[in-house]
Amino acid sequence: MKVSFKDLGLVNTREMFAKAVKGGYAIPAFNFNNMEQLQAIIQAATETKSPVILQVSKGARNYANQTLLRYMAQGAVEYAKELGWKKPQIVLHLDHGDSYEVCKSCVDFGFSSVMIDGSALPYDENVKLTRKVVNYAHKFDVTVEAELGVLAGVEDEVSAEVSHYTKPEEVIDFVKKTKCDSLAISIGTSHGAYKFKPEQCTRDPKTGRLVPPPLAFDVLKAIEKKLPGFPIVLHGSSSVPQEYVDIINANGGKLPDAVGIPEEQLRKAAKSAVCKINIDSDSRLAMTAAIRKHFNEFPGHFDPRQYLKPAREEMKKMYIEKIVNVLGSNGKAR
Numbered sequence: 001m002k003v004s005f006k007d008l009g010l011v012n013t014r015e016m017f018a019k020a021v022k023g024g025y026a027i028p029a030f031n032f033n034n035m036e037q038l039q040a041i042i043q044a045a046t047e048t049k050s051p052v053i054l055q056v057s058k059g060a061r062n063y064a065n066q067t068l069l070r071y072m073a074q075g076a077v078e079y080a081k082e083l084g085w086k087k088p089q090i091v092l093h094l095d096h097g098d099s100y101e102v103c104k105s106c107v108d109f110g111f112s113s114v115m116i117d118g119s120a121l122p123y124d125e126n127v128k129l130t131r132k133v134v135n136y137a138h139k140f141d142v143t144v145e146a147e148l149g150v151l152a153g154v155e156d157e158v159s160a161e162v163s164h165y166t167k168p169e170e171v172i173d174f175v176k177k178t179k180c181d182s183l184a185i186s187i188g189t190s191h192g193a194y195k196f197k198p199e200q201c202t203r204d205p206k207t208g209r210l211v212p213p214p215l216a217f218d219v220l221k222a223i224e225k226k227l228p229g230f231p232i233v234l235h236g237s238s239s240v241p242q243e244y245v246d247i248i249n250a251n252g253g254k255l256p257d258a259v260g261i262p263e264e265q266l267r268k269a270a271k272s273a274v275c276k277i278n279i280d281s282d283s284r285l286a287m288t289a290a291i292r293k294h295f296n297e298f299p300g301h302f303d304p305r306q307y308l309k310p311a312r313e314e315m316k317k318m319y320i321e322k323i324v325n326v327l328g329s330n331g332k333a334r
């Protein structure tokens with residue numbers, strides 16, 4: 001049986017992105033795999049009145065089950081209302097859909113937005129596949145994100161050795177032919193908690209920390225010029241907060257040289273046509289840091305609620321910080 005996202009209280013990205021592009025801010029797209037993470041996202045979005053995109057990756061579907069995740073998202077809308085958010089602006093989005101069939105099944109199942117990632121395909125095949133998904137999704141008012149250019153790094157089952165920046169000269173033709181609603185581009189962001197190899201970075205002489213190379217804002221500018229007002233998406237945009245890396249390493253973990261995208265660069269991107277910023281690794285780090293610390297401090301604890309509660313609180317704090325201090329989406333969904 002087919003289900004429309006509208007019956008679940010979800011929204012698609014169309015209006016949300018139009019407002020974000022005009023308003024010079026970006027919508028947070030947070031991945032979720034479990035209840036505590038979802039609670040933290042919904043609490044953060046409700047308290048800040050920020051529109052939010054709940055993302056489901058292939059890894060999440062394998063880990064938690066697609067059916068369960070969809071019902072959790074439906075529950076999240078009701079939970080947000082119960083917390084006092086009268087008109088929750090929540091999108092349920094498929095992250096990195098890799099086939100027409102997967103995208104179709106999500107559209108049929110109540111997702112309000114899907115990504116078809118044909119970025120590893122030759123250009124013409126990417127166009128063809130994306131167009132096919134758009135044709136189907138638009139029948140049900142589901143919005144579609146496409147991708148041009150290749151991001152480096154590892155994210156669940158998406159991985160590439162090196163990145164290839166999006167070619168600005170291709171974007172007009174691509175958007176015209178595919179009719180996609182938003183476009184993920186490659187300008188130097190990267191998946192995972194190890195976004196750059198040490199040899200790609202410089203080192204801060206004072207702290208000894210790695211300083212990553214800047215994003216290619218010239219490429220972003222060139223794309224904006226070709227597609228004025230068109231919604232642009234940045235994947236792989238965790239900042240890998242060094243305080244979390246330090247807590248993890250100080251409590252038995254081993255994350256040498258984990259490095260992300262500095263927040264001031266994301267802040268700058270959020271003010272441009274970039275209207276969706278994907279953040280996944282930072283939530284993993286927040287959760288792991290809190291749990292490792294808790295286990296060290298309370299070796300006798302064995303009730304998962306004892307250590308998942310501080311983990312949930314740490315994730316919520318991190319989500320709020322992103323919404324308010326990086327993306328600027330707070331107060332945009334009253």
Ligand SMILES: [Zn+2]
Nearest residue numbers: 155235236278
């Ligand atoms: Zn991604």
